[in-house]
Amino acid sequence: MKATAKFLIPLALFFVAVGFLFKGLYLDPHEVPSPLVGKPAPVFSAPILSDAGKTFNSADMRGKVYLLNVWASWCGACRDEHPVLMEMAKSDQIATYGLDYKDTDQEAQAVLDANGNPYKAIATDANGKIGIDYGVYGVPETYVIDKAGVIRYKQIGPITDEILLTKIVPLLKELQR
Amino acid sequence: MIPEIGQFSLILAFCFAIVQGTLPLIGVWKNNAALSNLAVPAARTQFAFIAITFICLDYSFFANDFSVLYVASNSNSHLPLAYRLAALWGGHEGSMILWVSILALWTMAVTLFAKSLPETFRIRLISVMGMVSIGFLAFIIFTSNPFERLIPAALDGRDLNPLLQDPGMVFHPPVLYMGYVGFSVAFAFAIAALLDGRLDIAWARWTRPWTTVAWVFLTLGIAFGSKWAYYELGWGGWWFWDAVENASFMPWLVGTALIHSLAVTEKRDAFKVWTVLLSICAFSLSLLGTFLVRSGVLTSVHAFATDPRRGVFILLYLVVVIGGALLLFAWRAPKVGLGEKFDVVSRESMLLTNNVVLVAAAGSVLLGTMYPLLMDALGAGKISVGPPYFDAVFVAIMAPGLFLMGLGPLAKWKKASLPEISLRLRVAAVISVVSALLVPLIMGKLTLMTAVGVFLGIWVISTSLILLRNRIKTRQAATPNLLENIKGIPLAFYGMLLAHLGIGVFIMGVTLVKGYESEQDLRMDKNDVAKAGNLNFRFDGTQDIPGPNYMSTQGTFTVTSNGKVVAVLQPEKRFYPVQGSMMTEAAIQPGVVKDMYVSLGEPLENGAWSVRIYIKPFVQWIWAGAILMALGGVLALTDKRYRILNKKAAKEAQEALEAFEA
Amino acid sequence: MKKLLIILLLIANFVLASSSAFAGEAKPLGDDPVLEARLKTLSQDLRCLVCQNTTLADSSAPLAEDLRQEIRKLMREGKSDKEVVDYLVARYGDFVLYKPPVNNETALLWFGPFMLLIIGGFVLFRVLKKHAGSEDIQAEDV
Incomplete structure (x- = not known):
């Protein structure tokens, strides 16, 4: 028995590899999870879009649960996501704030004028510096931030109805309790 | 229609x-x-x-x-x-x-x-x-x-x-696939032999030429790909340890091991189980490579098909083909005999040690390629495994193998004596150590990496030459006719020699270009001169030239050395309107000692450009080495034993085989 | 003699250079070549997050340009290479490192191949010993 068992080693190793490869088929190699989840959200203050003189201070958001949605007028996937954000804006339970990433105020405002504005307020990040602090590497990205100012979830890529219902809404309910 | x-x-x-x-x-x-x-x-x-x-x-x-x-x-x-x-x-x-x-x-x-x-x-x-x-x-x-x-x-x-x-597109994929898919023949030989229950000398002899042909193609295919990357991507890199490159490199490493273990099996009827397993593995790795590229499970520039359905299909196919083959192996292999005896120190054992090194090296490439997937699948986070990992681990594993490469061919079949081999190689050892110290000093600076690299490169080259000298000397002692004796040595021997020399040349190229390449990122106005060593690169401005399906902006650089013009380099920036993309075409003046490599960056104000100028010492040796290896394979194929085209030889081989079996 | 040669070379260079009207020496792209070299070496081992198969040094993606700019700033502030890398890892995770850190999770990656080599060598030695047996084997020429 023992003498022939060793000839099965290659087959066994192969099946282990197959298991991983199969699992790998359903993973997205492009998605990089953020190390910031579970950590305090970087504090920043930035001018508010189309509201000259006013600044958005993330420190003022303490005690509130909110979404920070990173978007830009030049980003195609953001347009796909926009209807979902508009839908969310109708409900009072979700406060969505925007971070306009590497964009000009005019172009961003033009998109909002045409498609509607789902945000309570939009901070601008013209040079992408805040984006770097948040580890943004592709737009859109959305952060769920709790009352203590800790990032609880990061969505990379557009929020879909499915993600909204299965992940974000339950999380928000839990955080708001 | x-x-x-x-x-x-x-x-x-x-x-x-x-x-x-x-x-x-x-x-x-x-x-x-x-x-x-x-x-x-x-x-x-x-x-x-x-x-x-x-x-x-x-x-x-x-x-x-x-x-x-x-x-x-x-x-x-x-x-x-x-x-x-x-x-x-x-x-x-x-x-x-x-x-x-x-x-x-x-x-x-x-x-x-x-x-x-x-x-x-x-x-x-x-x-x-x-x-x-x-x-x-x-x-x-x-x-x-x-x-x-x-x-x-x-x-x-x-x-x-x-x-x-690019012309590389015309040649590289077919040649590479000829190699990769060619291992299917060795695979089929292994399966047929397992089914037939005849794992023997004859099987090894039949498999060898087919394996060698596939290996020659794979060697050339990989070299073409590397050369293409060198001039096309615009920053002069020639190997990135990208998942797709690794997918073709793993079968090459295992195929190289297979060629060597086939030699033992053919000579001694021994280690057949191992050889048959390698035959299965070489092709399995080709298939795995196809899976990795086609399914998109690994991030890769080349993965243009990302569709889980396709992935599942290929994976199922892998399970049937590789799983089936390994099952057959587990069933039949235990019944295979041991073959002739040979000593723990012998040519045979050296060849098998080489196998252990090559397989461990292939293992490091496989592990490095798959590890990000492994971590991700286990939910342990995402990591990247890139050139710094492979440069450290792969090279560390190969180094002792390359040292043994110098000893192996001098070892006698069946039983060898280490003291005798070392005695014969003392000249090579001296030459290698001296070069390891001298070459880096001539090139500019001595680092551990370059010293070790030069030592191994020269070691492989000098031991190969000593081997040739010994071989001729033995023949001279019998009948002193130099020309006849040189002609009399079997072509397979020259093939091995050439392939090993190719490895040495390759190591020299890699070591010297890694250790001594220089790069400058410059801002150049028209008529500006950039210095690189004793070379002056004068930027003569750009002109727009229409291509067949692109618009090109071509820069002209006149390179002078001591006032004499040594090269005129014309790198391009091409705009392809259909896909709206910009391509960088580097201009290269290749040379035995160094390549001059210029690529245009971005246009700056007033006709100035950002320009990259590289001096790449001995970089051509990398591909020259690969071509020598492939030529070695071709020479080995022409050896009498394997003249598969020659009916008479085939008949003789068959008769010899029957005589052996009787 | 050597000096004379150098002088001649210098003259030749001067003559050549002055023959073209606006000739000047090419300037390095960055203001600080030392810093640029440091940036280059460091960013060659970092992965670009946008086009994920190029290094941060070679990528032309806008984010890569921003990050290089950020690294320059940090370096000018006197941060060490390690601090710069930590800054990036804190934001993007270990993914940015082409050279994964050695820890429990990557032990197999870093040491596995060497283990394979050692185990393989050991097994081969034992098999060879068994295979050779005890009888005396004669060497064979060529």
């Missing part, structure tokens, strides 16, 4: 592959000659239909038939003809067509040239190749049909990715 013919003949090829892959095996098993005899005609008919498929698809590219979705996605009416024809393998579906075409070509070659084999063995061999073909044809027909129509037809195509519009 033509695409439909292509589609139809693809389906017919599939049918014939099923016939080829099943009935003859049953025929051999049930002793039914009618079924067994189907193998050859079925294989040849399959080849004919695949050829028709290939021609139909390429004709659609030739004729700019943009009603074919695949053509519309990968070609354009302004694309030059050669690239249009090569665009066939520019995307996923066509790459798969190339894959099966080359498999069919290899099968055809087996039906034509492997005539000296015993009948049942030959039938099993061809039938196993048919089985491999079934899976791939099914994959194409059910998940990746290249003939799918686009209704209404596109006015023009979306063009071949400009990165691929």
